[in-house]
Amino acid sequence: MKPLSTAVIAGALIALSACGTPAQEQTGNPGAPSESETLTVVTHDAFTLPDELKEKFAEESGYKVTYVAPGDSGTLVNQLVLTKDAPLGDVVYGIDNTFASRASDEGVLVDYESPALPGNAQQFAADQLTPIDFGDVCINADKAWFEERKLDVPTTLDDLTDPEYKDLLVLTNPASSSPGLAFLLATIGAKGEDGYLDYWKALQDNGAKIDSDWTEAYYTDFSGADGDGPRPLVLSYATSPAYTVDGESSTTEALLGTCFRQIEYAGILKGAANEIGARKFIDFMLSPEVQSAIPENLYMYPAVIDTELPEDWARFAPLASSPIEVPAEEIGANRDRWIQEWTEAIG
Structure with missing residues (x-):
């Protein structure tokens, strides 16, 4: 199948976001973090977290969780910028250090520092973004x-x-x-x-x-x-x-x-309808269960660097x-x- 052009993808995503979805419905006190019954997670197209972990997060959080994957890391950031006035979702995973500054400079993100991020992962920190893997x-x-x-x-x-x-x-x-x-x-x-x-x-x-x-x-x-x-x-x-x-x-x-x-990050999208859920998802991505699953599913090193690695990695993935x-x-x-x-x- 011939891949769609960036312009076609961008147009489709803008049209979709303009229709209005639960991810754009603000609730509660305007001065407080938003929360809704749904959570939309925007990722790159190589996001392969096991279904059982996705289900675990949905069950523990109580949210109806939807995953949207517009393309690889570069395409992902481009679409977030194009749709920043009507964001595609609440939380993003997959922005990497080659595009992190563009996401921050374009006003796509809001500040969040996860309490689940250990000190030994601070070396990977970036403005408004939480490191998940590298x-x-x-x-x-x-x-x-x-x-x-x-x-x-x-x-x-x-x-x-x-x-x-x-x-x-x-x-x-x-x-x-x-x-x-x-x-x-x-x-x-x-x-x-x-x-x-x-x-x-x-x-x-x-x-x-x-x-x-x-x-x-x-x-x-x-x-x-x-x-x-x-x-x-x-x-x-x-x-x-x-x-x-x-x-x-x-x-x-x-x-x-x-x-x-290369370092991959998660962040909260500006205008998120479920900022509280976005925070919970970022914290979940730093949990021992997810960090342990990253090597064999996302093929990256966990940002929590004392996470146990697959046996073969010491020999074949230095x-x-x-x-x-x-x-x-x-x-x-x-x-x-x-x-x-x-x-x-x-x-």
Whole structure:
């Protein structure tokens, strides 16, 4: 199925929100937090919390809970901005650190600091948002492909431009994909504003393919995992090799020298009809049950960092010891310009 354009999705969502739903019905004292019998949770399209946990929250809270997923992290924030005068719901999960400043700057959110957030997770904090999980976006390699050809697996960003890896890499578009934007930021952090476009041109000259989203790249063009594509290098996550384990080893590996750390947040939407319910949902996302479920369902590390991890993660899903970083304030000030520059030069 051909994906709908952002403009079509935006128009549909605006029309839907304009009709009026329980999520827009304000109740109670205007000066007090709102509450209603329903709660609408807006998420990115990779939100796969187990149904039993969703049911547990609905039963314990007493709300009729609806989940709305307009797209990936970037699309999600775009739709929240477009519909901020008639919000799509009450609470959002899935805004990441590449788009967090846009959500705050556009007045999409209201302040909330969850009492369930432990001190060891404060390192991930962002304005108006509560960290729920984190992980590293990195290049992944199909180990068997390289072993069969007796070719060394690349380890660095510079290796990816080496002619011996020509036509082997598939990336995702930073204008339409949150992992793609994370990798764009990794190249900016590593090469600087003066060098990142030259680096991308070198990737392009070396035959890198750029897909619109992660699913297409990982499951269609990548030769490893469940894919049957021609390319043994793909943009994915450091946790991905934990899900390609065969016996005592994984068939893929993450190149930890290429990583950018992604943090995912939850927040209360301005104009929420059920702000009290939104607070409860954020607190629930930090509960031991949900945090324990995050690795095997959302494929990220829990923000509550002392949460017990799956046994395979220590061996096959290690975090990068020194991920490439770009300060949040620089992302906020330059993100749109960087995407535009990339689109004009590469996209």
